[in-house]
Amino acid sequence: MSNEQVKTALRSQVIEVPSWAYGNSGTRFKVFAQQGVPRDPFEKLADAAQVNAVTGVAPKVSLHIPWDKVEDYAKLAAHAADVGVSIGAINANVFQDDDYMLGSVTHPDPRVRRKATDHLLECVDIMDATGSTELKLWFSDGTNYPGQDDTRARQDRLAESLAEVYARLGEHQRFLLEYKLFEPAFYTMDLPDWGTAYAHCIALGPKAMVVVDTGHHAPGTNIEFIVAVLLRSGKLGGFDFNSRFYADDDLMVGAADPFQLFRILWEVRCSNGFDPTINGGHGVSFMLDQCHNIEPKIPGQIRSVMNVQEATAKALLVDRDAIAVAQAAGDVLGANAVLMDAFNSDVRPLLREVREEMGLHPDPMAAYAATGYAEKIRTERVGGTQAGWGA
Numbered sequence: 049m050s051n052e053q054v055k056t057a058l059r060s061q062v063i064e065v066p067s068w069a070y071g072n073s074g075t076r077f078k079v080f081a082q083q084g085v086p087r088d089p090f091e092k093l094a095d096a097a098q099v100n101a102v103t104g105v106a107p108k109v110s111l112h113i114p115w116d117k118v119e120d121y122a123k124l125a126a127h128a129a130d131v132g133v134s135i136g137a138i139n140a141n142v143f144q145d146d147d148y149m150l151g152s153v154t155h156p157d158p159r160v161r162r163k164a165t166d167h168l169l170e171c172v173d174i175m176d177a178t179g180s181t182e183l184k185l186w187f188s189d190g191t192n193y194p195g196q197d198d199t200r201a202r203q204d205r206l207a208e209s210l211a212e213v214y215a216r217l218g219e220h221q222r223f224l225l226e227y228k229l230f231e232p233a234f235y236t237m238d239l240p241d242w243g244t245a246y247a248h249c250i251a252l253g254p255k256a257m258v259v260v261d262t263g264h265h266a267p268g269t270n271i272e273f274i275v276a277v278l279l280r281s282g283k284l285g286g287f288d289f290n291s292r293f294y295a296d297d298d299l300m301v302g303a304a305d306p307f308q309l310f311r312i313l314w315e316v317r318c319s320n321g322f323d324p325t326i327n328g329g330h331g332v333s334f335m336l337d338q339c340h341n342i343e344p345k346i347p348g349q350i351r352s353v354m355n356v357q358e359a360t361a362k363a364l365l366v367d368r369d370a371i372a373v374a375q376a377a378g379d380v381l382g383a384n385a386v387l388m389d390a391f392n393s394d395v396r397p398l399l400r401e402v403r404e405e406m407g408l409h410p411d412p413m414a415a416y417a418a419t420g421y422a423e424k425i426r427t428e429r430v431g432g433t434q435a436g437w438g439a
């Protein structure tokens with residue numbers, strides 16, 4: 049790719065930020081509240097808009113229901129437009145209600161399954177009301193002890209609920225099925241890995257796609273291999289980007305393992321995954337799914353977006369012709385060197401140039417600091433109930 053082509057791709061990048069990253073979050077040990085945290089989805093969107101204002105590549109915000117429940121979703125979508133963003137994926141939540149202790153759509157009790165499926169259908173109504181085209185489905189469903197429930201029967205129950213939701217999707221809508229190896233269940237998760245999610249999506253049809261959350265695999269998993277296989281099969285709907293040292297740590301993407309993020313985005317490039325027209329025009333959704341438990345949240349999101357930009361720039365700088373020649377020749381070290389040259393490139397000057405060409409300050413962190421927004425929300429947002437996971 050020429051420098052100009054790389055810049056064009058970087059200018060048109062779309063990174064979707066999660067509304068819940070702006071609220072309080074933590075672990076089972078403690079949620080440390082931070083001053084200035086939003087009290088409602090309108091304030092969350094205003095904070096997300098700050099990230100887009102200084103990076104230029106974060107124009108979409110994922111919502112999570114009921115954390116972002118409002119009376120008037122059209123009004124919320126209008127507010128998003130007013131602050132320069134749009135509503136991205138709608139995340140369903142069937143993991144925080146007492147009824148879901150033994151599962152939601154896989155629960156032995158049909159009354160509980162009905163309740164859970166109705167919530168998923170309500171989220172499609174919210175997609176209609178906000179103009180969102182994506183429903184993201186993650187299920188905490190699973191078991192903790194062998195024999196606790198019938199694994200096969202739970203798969204049948206899951207498939208039944210997904211089929212009902214699939215049938216409800218509009219023409220330009222799709223759902224993204226998210227898998228996770230463990231937590232909160234510790235013996236089986238009903239969607240533990242890409243293969244199980246893929247099997248359900250294949251059975252359903254073209255509107256059912258798999259989402260890869262980079263924190264949801266066993267340590268040592270070659271995530272970029274999964275990405276290559278899902279893209280080849282036309283079933284990679286998107287990413288929930290974050291990073292981890294151990295489990296589902298939900299740390300800033302690229303913070304724990306920038307080389308892994310680069311390898312993932314290189315496989316995305318190899319399978320034309322940056323082309324927004326693939327997947328029936330939906331493309332691949334590059335979403336963040338993170339929690340800023342101890343660091344300031346808006347700067348944390350800005351840094352995360354910059355980490356994705358830097359890894360993307362490096363992946364776009366790989367000399368494809370040179371690596372193809374080396375690979376064809378069986379030149380192991382040569383091929384690896386081509387990739388490492390790109391990874392070891394300092395792409396920060398290139399990104400500063402891209403930002404200036406977009407009419408932005410070359411340093412998003414400095415640009416945000418200069419707005420005084422952090423001080424403004426700290427002083428203005430007094431009283432009310434700070435947003436969080438409501439767990």
Ligand code: LRH
Pocket residue numbers: 068139186226228261288296337
């Ligand atoms: C589950 C998950 C899922 C979201 C939640 C916020 O671990 O990754 O994507 O619903 O985090």
Ligand code: MN
Pocket residue numbers: 186226261288337
């Ligand atoms: Mn996720």
